[in-house]
Amino acid sequence: MMRLFLSPPHMSGKELEYIQEAFESNYIAPVGPFLERFEKSVAKFVQAPAALALCSATAGLHLTLRLLGIGPGDKVAVSDFTFIASLSPILYQGATPILVGCDQSWQMDPMALEEALQKERPKAVILTHIYGQSADVATIKELCDHYGAQLIEDAAESLGATLNGKYTGTFGTFGVYSFNGNKLLTTGGGGILVGPKEPIERARFLATQAREPDVEWYEHKTYGYNYRLSNIAAAIGVAQMEVVQERIAKKRQIFEWYQEFLSDKAHFMPEIPRSFGNRWLTTALFNTDPLHILRELKNERIESRPLWKPMHMQPLCKDFSYYGQKEEEEFFAKGLCLPSGTAMEKEDVAMVCEVIGRCLG
Secondary structure, eight states: OOOBOSSOOOOOSOHHHHHHHHHHHTOOSSOSHHHHHHHHHHHHHHTOSEEEEESOHHHHHHHHHHHTTOOTTOEEEEESSSOGGGTHHHHHTTOEEEEEOBOTTSSBOHHHHHHHHHHHOOSEEEEEOGGGOOOSHHHHHHHHHHHTOEEEEEOTTOTTOEETTEETTSSSSEEEEEOOTTSSSOSSSOEEEEEOHHHHHHHHHHHBTTOOTTOSSOOOSSOOOBOBOOHHHHHHHHHHHTTHHHHHHHHHHHHHHHHHHHTTTOEEOOOOTTEEOOOSSEEEEOSSOHHHHHHHHHHTTBOOEEOOOOGGGSGGGTTSOEESOOHHHHHHHHEEEEOOOTTOOHHHHHHHHHHHHHHHO
8 A cells, every 4th residue: 555644745736837937937046926925825814914935934933033132041931842943943042941831732831831931031932833723822922911021923833723713823923834845735845934024024134144235245244044935935835825725624624534533542632712723733642552553553554653742851951941730741652643644535544543443452
């Protein structure tokens, strides 16, 4: 049988047409009309004032910290139950991460965050919306405002997710979305930073090596980065954005199929009240060793993945302060991400669940 991947790219059918158009225009490098089209399409979709296409969402997080003037001696609170890329930009800037655990929503615990805000006084909070679901970002925004911390949303996994009808990534000062190869949509590798127009233009300047405009030679008054996306990759992004609603609907359908087959065998990640997730990955907890299930699935050429190993359990982070009840340790010990590619059909989900059922007895 063909291998079933966790979340492979799914092309819309327009990508090659747009890439060909980009080649014919000879706009190959990080400049060209598809960049602007891609940025405008994302900004319009999430109802953000402005957007900037970058080589990764991680680059976007790094730029936000630079824009906010965060550096050595500063503290930044960050979700503990997340991928390392949520935390790494804090280290790039020489600042100190403060780890904040999750609650039963699997997302950052507002009560733990408030304790961290009171005791540590971080300048910013990086909130990750994991696995395509919205965290309680409205409450977290109120806490950030009260304690004078800037909110940055790592919405890398949650493009299209909402809370109270408002898109994740647009509650805070800045938000980032990922277009990596395994995300809801892909440009092969890339990200989008959203936020107010003036700071986004400053980020655009920094992302293109901070070259001073309107000067014939290369003039630099500060340092920048090579963080821009290419026009070719943006052409793929334009085609992908044309099917964003279809992809979200299919991800949610796949989740519902898993629920149908495993309702009495697994505990699935919840959707908090008044939220709507994109269900990027269907994730579940099992009352057995998830690595046993993972290995059995692998034997059948089916890819799965453990849930994120919490940051406080990572050797890199052993000396960082932590606030929370360590709920995420149980999730890591019991959980798996299940195949969730949008080309899957019900019979594919049934096949995955049949293997899981054998493991559970």
